[in-house]
Amino acid sequence: MIRPALSGLVPYEPGKPVEEVQRELGLDRVVKLASNEGPYGPFPAAQEAITRATPELNRYPDGGAWRLRHALAERHGVGFENVTVCAGADAVIGFTCLATLDPGDEAITGWPSFPSYVLDPLKLGGVPVRVPLRDDRFDLEAILAAVTPRTKLVFIAAPNNPTGTTSTRTEFEAYFARVPAHVLTVVDQAYFEYVDELDYPDAIEEFLKAGHNVLVLRTFSKIFGLAGLRVGYGVGSEEVVTAIGKVRRAFDVGSAGQEAALASLGETDEIIRRREANRTAMVSLDHVLRDHGLNPVGPAVANFVFVRVGTALALNDALLGQGVVVRPMGPFGAADALRITAGAPDEIAFLKRALDAVSVLDTIAST
Ligand SMILES: Cc1ncc(COP(=O)(O)O)c(C=O)c1O
Numbered sequence: 001m002i003r004p005a006l007s008g009l010v011p012y013e014p015g016k017p018v019e020e021v022q023r024e025l026g027l028d029r030v031v032k033l034a035s036n037e038g039p040y041g042p043f044p045a046a047q048e049a050i051t052r053a054t055p056e057l058n059r060y061p062d063g064g065a066w067r068l069r070h071a072l073a074e075r076h077g078v079g080f081e082n083v084t085v086c087a088g089a090d091a092v093i094g095f096t097c098l099a100t101l102d103p104g105d106e107a108i109t110g111w112p113s114f115p116s117y118v119l120d121p122l123k124l125g126g127v128p129v130r131v132p133l134r135d136d137r138f139d140l141e142a143i144l145a146a147v148t149p150r151t152k153l154v155f156i157a158a159p160n161n162p163t164g165t166t167s168t169r170t171e172f173e174a175y176f177a178r179v180p181a182h183v184l185t186v187v188d189q190a191y192f193e194y195v196d197e198l199d200y201p202d203a204i205e206e207f208l209k210a211g212h213n214v215l216v217l218r219t220f221s222k223i224f225g226l227a228g229l230r231v232g233y234g235v236g237s238e239e240v241v242t243a244i245g246k247v248r249r250a251f252d253v254g255s256a257g258q259e260a261a262l263a264s265l266g267e268t269d270e271i272i273r274r275r276e277a278n279r280t281a282m283v284s285l286d287h288v289l290r291d292h293g294l295n296p297v298g299p300a301v302a303n304f305v306f307v308r309v310g311t312a313l314a315l316n317d318a319l320l321g322q323g324v325v326v327r328p329m330g331p332f333g334a335a336d337a338l339r340i341t342a343g344a345p346d347e348i349a350f351l352k353r354a355l356d357a358v359s360v361l362d363t364i365a366s367t
Contacts (some may be wrong), residue, residue, distance in 0.1 A: 029350070031325070034341065039281075039344040043263065050261070065085040072265075076204050089221070101126035106152065108146050111333050113334040117155035133160070147183060161302070186214070187217070189218055190217060215236035227258060229254065231257040233312065282336075285348055304342060308336050
């Protein structure tokens with residue numbers, strides 16, 4: 001009954017809800033630093049928009065996300081037909097695979113990276129090709145060397161989840177100068193708004209508008225604080241966006257999500273404030289970890305760090321016992337590492353107290 005392509009896959013195992021962890025372990029407080037969400041809620045204008053949308057939730061949403069698509073097209077200076085809005089950037093990844101991959105077609109990505117780049121091709125009988133990171137960064141030269149006539153997709157996470165590092169403008173330019181035209185490159189900029197490095201490119205402006213075969217991903221899940229509503233989008237050629245439109249579900253994004261995303265687009269000052277708060281949080285997270293003998297990978301330019309700790313599960317469990325939920329990196333292909341999101345200042349202080357309590361080096365040494 002079940003397709004053979006699924007035989008090697010395991011169902012996604014979500015972490016336990018925070019309330020459940022709290023109850024099971026009898027903890028007063030649990031801090032979740034596991035999923036790279038922003039620590040702050042939706043913008044006030046988005047919260048108002050959600051409230052305004054509530055009385056009409058008996059209606060189906062606008063399946064075409066017409067107003068949001070128009071607003072995004074205007075914001076990025078592209079056509080309406082160049083924007084697809086889906087239930088998170090994750091859904092755009094899935095629909096892109098569905099629109100492009102026949103069994104046996106290859107999709108290349110760096111590794112470790114975002115698991116959907118591997119899982120979504122596998123679901124379709126496609127062949128994921130994992131090119132090891134070099135110095136914890138995407139190795140675009142090695143990715144180019146892995147391209148074959150069967151390569152349909154290349155996924156580049158910039159910044160990369162889980163390492164937090166990014167490819168630079170110069171590296172991208174060298175890549176786009178050589179990548180064959182039959183390859184669609186998906187540049188995933190889920191953390192775009194957090195990054196202010198000068199050599200970090202806006203892939204829509206710099207690569208899509210330059211005519212490269214590229215689909216750029218963005219999301220409202222991170223700095224905009226809307227992860228729970230599931231709104232992300234892709235900006236690409238009309239051909240690719242139209243193909244995604246053929247496979248995407250008719251009502252992929254709910255009305256509250258569409259309204260909240262629209263209302264968030266105007267809040268530029270708040271984005272700047274959150275970006276700065278995140279930068280401060282990243283510095284203090286780095287200090288806290290280093291003070292405990294840990295050495296996070298860098299430069300990490302988004303809102304999380306990746307740190308090798310030996311057998312990650314021991315420290316993970318010890319932190320959990322103190323009420324801090326971080327993410328062990330086994331499913332990302334790095335069983336020796338943890339990923340830790342930069343939370344709000346009081347959450348980082350809580351992490352510091354937890355690390356003090358668990359005696360990091362003893363925990364690692366005992367594994
Ligand atoms: C690199 C990357 N791409 C995509 C996503 C998915 O984002 P969304 O919540 O929009 O589905 C994430 C989420 O963690 C991510 O890290």
